[in-house]
Amino acid sequence: MTDTFKFELLGTDGKARRGRVHTAHGAINTPAFMPVGTAATVKAMMPESVAETGAEILLGNTYHLMLRPGAERIEKLGGLHKFMNWDKPILTDSGGFQVMSLAQLRKITEDGVRFRSHIDGAYYDLTPESSTEIQRQLDADITMCFDECPALPAPKERVNEAMQLSMRWARRSREAFTHRPGYGQFGIVQGGTEKDLREESVEKLTEIGFEGYAIGGLAVGEGQELMFSTLDFTTPVMPTDKPRYLMGVGKPDDLVGAVARGVDMFDCVLPSRSGRTAEAWTRRGSVNLRNARHKDDPRPLDENCTCPCCKNYSRAYLYHLTKTKEILGLMLLTWHNLHYYQELMAGMRTAIEEETFDKFVVDFHALREQGDI
Numbered sequence: 001m002t003d004t005f006k007f008e009l010l011g012t013d014g015k016a017r018r019g020r021v022h023t024a025h026g027a028i029n030t031p032a033f034m035p036v037g038t039a040a041t042v043k044a045m046m047p048e049s050v051a052e053t054g055a056e057i058l059l060g061n062t063y064h065l066m067l068r069p070g071a072e073r074i075e076k077l078g079g080l081h082k083f084m085n086w087d088k089p090i091l092t093d094s095g096g097f098q099v100m101s102l103a104q105l106r107k108i109t110e111d112g113v114r115f116r117s118h119i120d121g122a123y124y125d126l127t128p129e130s131s132t133e134i135q136r137q138l139d140a141d142i143t144m145c146f147d148e149c150p151a152l153p154a155p156k157e158r159v160n161e162a163m164q165l166s167m168r169w170a171r172r173s174r175e176a177f178t179h180r181p182g183y184g185q186f187g188i189v190q191g192g193t194e195k196d197l198r199e200e201s202v203e204k205l206t207e208i209g210f211e212g213y214a215i216g217g218l219a220v221g222e223g224q225e226l227m228f229s230t231l232d233f234t235t236p237v238m239p240t241d242k243p244r245y246l247m248g249v250g251k252p253d254d255l256v257g258a259v260a261r262g263v264d265m266f267d268c269v270l271p272s273r274s275g276r277t278a279e280a281w282t283r284r285g286s287v288n289l290r291n292a293r294h295k296d297d298p299r300p301l302d303e304n305c306t307c308p309c310c311k312n313y314s315r316a317y318l319y320h321l322t323k324t325k326e327i328l329g330l331m332l333l334t335w336h337n338l339h340y341y342q343e344l345m346a347g348m349r350t351a352i353e354e355e356t357f358d359k360f361v362v363d364f365h366a367l368r369e370q371g372d373i
């Protein structure tokens with residue numbers, strides 16, 4: 001347990017940053033990837049296995065946990081770390097995004113969001129205050145502000161409305177935050193792909209003051225080019241002495257491009273979700289294990305990978321598990337994908353330390369162009 005929440009900027013290579021975030025439940029080396037543990041579990045993985053992949057922090061979701069099993073119940077049982085047997089840091093998303101993407105009927109007002117649960121249709125309210133309180137009950141090391149993430153594409157006026165509301169909600173979130181040694185709260189920059197709105201959002205959030213700053217409002221279908229161009233004018237105006245977290249990203253090449261643009265932290269359902277849909281991510285690109293070409297292939301997914309899946313099992317076996325819908329197939333592919341994502345982050349951390357990040361990027365893309373996966 002550390003006594004204060006802090007971010008150390010350990011080195012840079014161009015705009016890429018190597019850092020370390022210190023929290024109540026331990027340190028996180030950045031650039032870092034957070035596996036998504038939506039309902040207090042990283043699906044198909046034991047927490048010990050998630051730790052073995054190299055993950056130093058997990059993401060949890062206010063929306064899902066408030067519906068089931070309930071934040072009060074988790075608080076009474078000792079908090080989310082104890083509940084899910086994960087003793088390292090946890091970041092929880094604040095619920096606004098999940099309400100908009102998952103809940104049935106929902107109504108946004110100045111006060112917050114009223115929605116119907118996608119599980120049982122019951123009505124719930126989420127406000128900056130209640131979201132912040134739920135995240136405290138979960139004992140999240142990093143609490144996210146309650147915000148509104150508009151679907152893109154959207155008219156600039158709508159994007160501005162959502163950004164201004166999110167900034168008012170950010171102040172209310174900060175006022176509701178319980179400051180404790182080792183615990184931090186991140187503001188979420190909004191503004192779509194509009195340079196002036198992004199700059200205004202950063203200015204308003206830094207005026208309030210947070211332990212870190214997320215870039216929200218992206219990875220909502222805008223595409224990589226628009227995401228990167230938005231990062232090009234957003235990260236340079238963000239504080240350099242605080243972590244920068246790009247929410248919901250992404251594919252391996254998204255991560256490399258975003259680290260090159262100064263992002264420190266990421267979360268995405270992709271590696272774990274792909275593990276359940278028979279898609280493996282490797283240094284040479286993605287492999288679909290439903291494809292019959294693997295039926296007799298004795299090779300591992302990736303000869304250079306040191307994960308239990310690649311050390312002990314063939315593509316032929318993974319194809320068999322996929323075709324027979326065996327649970328072990330989900331487990332092995334999820335493990336491999338999370339291991340690969342952590343290897344990718346570790347490779348970028350080392351490249352930044354050694355100031356060879358440009359070469360890392362060239363090699364990363366060259367391998368993927370070689371094909372033959």
Ligand SMILES: CC1(C)O[C@H]2[C@@H](O1)[C@@]1(COC(C)(C)O1)O[C@@H]2CNc1nc2cc3nc(N)[nH]c(=O)c3cc2[nH]1
Binds near residue numbers: 096219220
């Ligand atoms: C709903 C679900 C599971 O979350 C994934 C995935 O589907 C999907 C759906 O379409 C794609 C793009 C392919 O990825 O979008 C999610 C990944 N993008 C993303 N996550 C975010 C979370 C966020 N949280 C907050 N509080 N504020 C944000 O602005 C925010 C923005 C985000 N953008």
